[in-house]
Amino acid sequence: MRRTIQRALIIVVAGAALGLLANKxxxxxxxxxTPPKPKAAASDTITLEEAxxxxxxxxxxxxxxxxxxxxxxxxxANAFNVPAEDFATHYRAVAPMLTPDSQIVAYCDGxxxxxxxxxxxKLRELGYKNxxxxxxxxTSWRTAGLPTQTGTQP
Amino acid sequence: MAYGRAADTDGxxxxxxxxxxxxxxxxxxxxxxxxxKILHPQLFxxxxxxxxxxxxxxxxxxxxxxxxxxxxxGLVLVLGVWVRAGALVVTGLSIVFLLAIxxxxxxxxxxxxxxxxTVGESFIGPWNLVLDILLLxxxxxxxxxAKEEK
Numbered sequence: 001m002r003r004t005i006q007r008a009l010i011i012v013v014a015g016a017a018l019g020l021l022a023n024k025x026x027x028x029x030x031x032x033x034t035p036p037k038p039k040a041a042a043s044d045t046i047t048l049e050e051a052x053x054x055x056x057x058x059x060x061x062x063x064x065x066x067x068x069x070x071x072x073x074x075x076x077a078n079a080f081n082v083p084a085e086d087f088a089t090h091y092r093a094v095a096p097m098l099t100p101d102s103q104i105v106a107y108c109d110g111x112x113x114x115x116x117x118x119x120x121x122k123l124r125e126l127g128y129k130n131x132x133x134x135x136x137x138x139t140s141w142r143t144a145g146l147p148t149q150t151g152t153q154p
Numbered sequence: 155m156a157y158g159r160a161a162d163t164d165g166x167x168x169x170x171x172x173x174x175x176x177x178x179x180x181x182x183x184x185x186x187x188x189x190x191k192i193l194h195p196q197l198f199x200x201x202x203x204x205x206x207x208x209x210x211x212x213x214x215x216x217x218x219x220x221x222x223x224x225x226x227x228g229l230v231l232v233l234g235v236w237v238r239a240g241a242l243v244v245t246g247l248s249i250v251f252l253l254a255i256x257x258x259x260x261x262x263x264x265x266x267x268x269x270x271x272t273v274g275e276s277f278i279g280p281w282n283l284v285l286d287i288l289l290l291x292x293x294x295x296x297x298x299x300a301k302e303e304k
Binding site for chain 1: 192193194195196197199200201203210211212213214215217218219220221222223224225226227230236238239240242243246266268271297
């Protein structure tokens, strides 16, 4: 039994050490000590003008926080769908494309929509530094006649 | 006597076959679970955070190390080396997971398990409890059945 316990300890220690080493060389490395949760501020919103400019010129990621059915019915062109209510499942699909410095614009619909705030909060917790919220995103984008798409996420 | 001995041998063969299959199944589950988490450490850290059981600063450290411990324990079971020790680690992990799941259910939290990455997973429910208890039982069985290797 003593030998078993010794070997079990070796498995645990060796596994943990491998993990620490792998995190040193992995492109998906995370900080060893969890950074404190960032707080959302008012400056974390983006105006429609700025968002339009980002959409036209920069490599910004637009992320729709609404449920898939609403996204399929119409969304900002080239936007991804990460429903705030089922964040973990949908985040995996977009995660490989994002880096901590990626410009991200989160939106939903309506002046009081909470989903984009929830989505932005989760993304900030994961370490994305440039997440901004386009308030009333879908309606203001659509009524301004900016490019839109329909259909589910490719 | 001869019959009795023959029956014993048959029984041993059956037990051995069961041990072998259980070892592959439990080892396979842990290899898969570890590998899926290793692919997305940031997401796994987020999921550990949702449990609300650990001090915030320590979450990443667990997210970095735990999947590799699962992978290592699963691998020794699948490969059939240090089987007893591997089963002991899996037993320990399953007990910790069991306590975590019970605590989530008791608090009525609506969170994802994070057990196998998160593709298509629903919120933690009784099913997670059942699966974990099955794993725990299998690990204890393997641990008792396996001989100590030199």
